[in-house]
Amino acid sequence: MSGPGSDGRTAPQKEPFAVVPALKEALLTGLVTFGLAFPILAYRTEQDLSNRLVIEPRWALAFTAAGLAFALRLIWLFGQSRRSLGPPAAPRVLSPLAGKILSRAGLAILLSYPFLAVWITGPAGAIKWIDNFGIQILIYVMLGWGLNIVVGLAGLLDLGYVAFYAVGAYSTALLSTHYGLSFWLCLPLAGIFAALWGIILGFPVLRLRGDYLAIVTLAFGEIIRLVLINWVDLTNGYAGISSIPRPTFFGLPFNASETGFAATFGLEFTPLHRLFFLFYLILALALLTNWVTIRLRRLPIGRAWEALREDEIAARALGIDTVVTKLTAFAIGAMFGGFAGAFIAARQAFISPEMFVFMESAVILAIVVLGGMGSQLGVALAAVAMIGGTELLRELDWLKAVFGTDFDPTQYRMLLFGLAMVLIMIWKPRGLISDREPTIALGRTKSISGALVKEGHG
Amino acid sequence: MTAPEAPKPPLLAVDHLTMRFGGLVAVNDVSFRVAKGGITALIGPNGAGKTTVFNCITGFYRPTEGRIALSTGPDLSAPALDRLTGSSNRHIRDGAHDIYLLERMPGHEITANARVARTFQNIRLFTGMTCLENLLVAQHNALMRASGYTILGLFGSPGWRRAEDHAVERARGWLERIGLIDRADDPAGDLPYGDQRRLEIARAMLTDPLLLCLDEPAAGLNPRESAALSILLRSIRDRDGVSVLLIEHDMSVVMEISDHVIVLEYGVKISEGSPDWVREDPKVVAAYLGVEDDEIDVAARELEA
Structure with a gap:
């Protein structure tokens, strides 16, 4: 056997996959499924034109279900046999060079993504791929990375992160519509306001821990939303704020006018220009979040966050001011949420309280937990899987071929999505990437098994 | 006597x-x-x-x-x-x-x-962090000042780098003293009990008590x-x-x-x-x-x- 896991140690004897018993078991599963499916699926009563009940046979459906069970069971058994015979998992050591090449390649793909989308799907088809997939996913990558500072590094369970997103979005919307401030001024201001709210929230709640902290942050998120709904004079309530000025390219608007971006650069006007711009803008913001987080982890403040997550009492005994340390985590996490809010306000040109419901907090937290708390790459992968996955599930038209033409696949989108999350949490309970990368090493960096890393108690 | x-x-x-x-x-x-x-x-x-x-x-x-x-x-x-x-x-x-x-x-x-440092009856190491990281967390306050409360550190100022190197050297010295230099990059939670006790003492000592x-x-x-x-x-x-x-x-x-x-x-x-x-x-x-x-x-x- 070759591969990174077999350096020197003797791999366990690999037995061939026992085909016949597996087939037998899979066949049994198929038969049981058929037995169950036969009374439920094989016949259906329908009313005919004269309102009589007639029985419509649907044997194909029953056979499909049985066949599916057979195939899935076989795949499952095969997977099990591979897993139990595989070599013991050795600590994965990614050489710095390989890591560098990998991240460079990832960056190159991200930078060329809009061009690839246009090249592959054409200008009309690319809009969906850049907007619904690219920009949408990157927003959640950024929010996930922002929340990762609070939840993943400092171990503070925050269920109200969407509040800071809302603060950023509303400060941008209000400042730009009332005072005519440009997006580029609103962006840092939104971050500052969100960070301020992070500190204001942090002061009273940071003496709470664990479940209590989660409940209070949840309430805070709801309070912000209710204020946005009810303070009609300022926020226009449910109706939201519309006609927020779009971001410009250093003063050049993305429109068909004489002074627009396209005319200035002698290009033919297309709405793709703005999408390209928004894509690179959110990409830059997300990469900034990532860069700052990676730097902070290697600074005393980042190590203090992780120490706080590991053991708050020990951190205090080492002279770390836990209140200030928690507040900085809250404030910096909130700041990135505020940046993302400023972006979404400028991208949509319209915001309303409906965009900042608890579901958003839950999705962002799910991204962090699913990705593996504290892991930057894990969070990015989880955002791609969750946001990209739900978008992809919109395109389930092929299921009509299986279940008939009156089957509406979009209705099953969230069901499939929930099922996938359950499966991932069973398969990887600590998230996609649960290992922790040390922030410094005397020799070679060895990643730390997730089993040793604590999740924090608040 | x-x-x-x-x-x-x-x-x-x-x-x-x-x-x-x-x-x-x-x-x-x-x-x-x-x-x-x-x-x-x-x-x-x-x-x-x-x-x-x-x-x-x-x-x-x-x-x-x-x-x-x-x-x-x-x-x-x-x-x-x-x-x-x-x-x-x-x-x-x-x-x-x-x-x-x-x-x-x-x-x-x-x-x-x-400058009073302590250890705990039931050892309280940061188990998911390496021995070296544990010893760096102990020098938090000195390093915070050196990193200009994070601002200078974020941009990697030379003063901060020197301070970090110095902190790593101090940690290395203690790891050698307690015989754990070979395990510097291993998570503290992986150490045997006796080593964890010594590491906790070293960590307390690095707060300069x-x-x-x-x-x-x-x-x-x-x-x-x-x-x-x-x-x-x-x-x-x-x-x-x-x-x-x-x-x-x-x-x-x-x-x-x-x-x-x-x-x-x-x-x-x-x-x-x-x-x-x-x-x-x-x-x-x-x-x-x-x-x-x-x-x-x-x-x-x-x-x-």
């Missing part, structure tokens, strides 16, 4: 310390001194209030009554201390030295300013590890000049390394003095080892051993 106790100036003065939890008096009017540059042991049967005294000194509990004063100077001069006690301040500067009233300070400031409080450092160690611990604690006293206050049940360690022993029972100080003096004190023998006649012989023989 009772060695005369060298009159050393006190570093820490605990006066009339009382700690009540509801109706329970865990520590009742306890006063003692911890000598500068010495090893002081706090012993007593289970539930005598030793850890409570520790938690009061290190700021985890706020004592119900009493004063805990620490002086960085050659002695706890009475006038300055009285002035401080009468005021509402936590800290006074007496000439070139500082006097702190620990019972008025929050826990993290006791470590950061008054004047007083090191150790809560049962020899618990769970085998005789060989206990002996190594005795050597380490002596070197901390002699080489680093750090005073040590320890709670310990392992009498061989206490008798071997302590300069001064304080005995608590039911929250009251019943005896103190040199190890030999305490060992002979009938009150201690009765209290610490139980008063039943048949048990006392067994226990006394154990003590002799």
